[in-house]
């Protein structure tokens with residue numbers, strides 16, 4: 001990955017019942033592509049499960065078998081709803097992500113408040129199937145819907161001294177039972193170097209499997225950074241701030257020896273407590289080898305040519 005081959009069927013062309021049966025099985029049983037029903041804007045309002053119509057195949061993606069919808073939406077890390085993998089699906093019903101707005105500010109010429117409708121209209125929505133690798137040693141293949149984060153970044157016009165982007169996510173005790181526990185410093189924050197944030201693989205995601213994001217996957221808007229461990233992909237974002245100095249993420253402050261700023265997927269740099277050389281694809285029995293930059297090396301290695309990946313893990 002990423003392979004510049006469009007998927008044989010767009011996730012947005014699969015209806016929810018087919019989603020549960022899995023893409024492969026669906027294709028086998030129909031033996032044909034489902035043709036897109038009318039293209040257009042959002043069908044229904046943007047709650048989890050609303051179909052995102054009019055998406056188009058993105059230029060990057062893998063053609064590996066998708067992780068079933070059920071696993072993508074019931075095996076999650078979203079500590080604001082609890083630390084067990086099943087907690088987010090169980091508890092995130094209270095998130096109620098509407099209305100929603102993302103504040104974009106800091107070192108930019110045109111700061112602003114973008115409500116969800118504005119974000120959805122900012123750029124054409126793309127289907128992109130990305131392999132995702134969690135730092136804990138498991139991986140999934142997820143069909144995201146979104147567009148390059150750079151579509152937003154170029155509109156706000158970062159100033160010359162903007163070197164990093166900081167993402168802040170929702171921190172609301174009333175809607176997020178997990179933030180009563182001090183397991184992390186809330187709000188959950190993450191950061192990217194500006195060139196990483198502007199990289200064409202970095203997505204602002206609003207959906208998966210052709211539908212709006214389920215709450216447990218970071219509704220209504222999150223980032224997806226496929227060559228980094230999953231924790232860099234912040235969920236339920238409320239603020240995007242452009243800064244000069246490298247921001248400190250929640251994971252860096254919780255355990256600086258274990259979680260660095262870069263967090264590029266790297267089979268040669270072990271986590272202090274476990275190896276990163278192999279991973280378990282959810283749904284598979286045997287482990288597979290982890291790929292440098294999660295297989296995106298062709299696209300992203302150039303950004304790190306002068307970086308000691310052991311020091312800057």
Ligand code: MTE
Nearest residue numbers: 076077078079169188217230231233234235
């Ligand atoms: N974003 C927030 N706000 N809170 C979190 O706990 N967990 C991260 C990341 N984004 C997390 C978050 C981690 S550790 C992973 S692996 C991915 O979300 C999981 O995304 P998924 O559940 O959609 O697969």
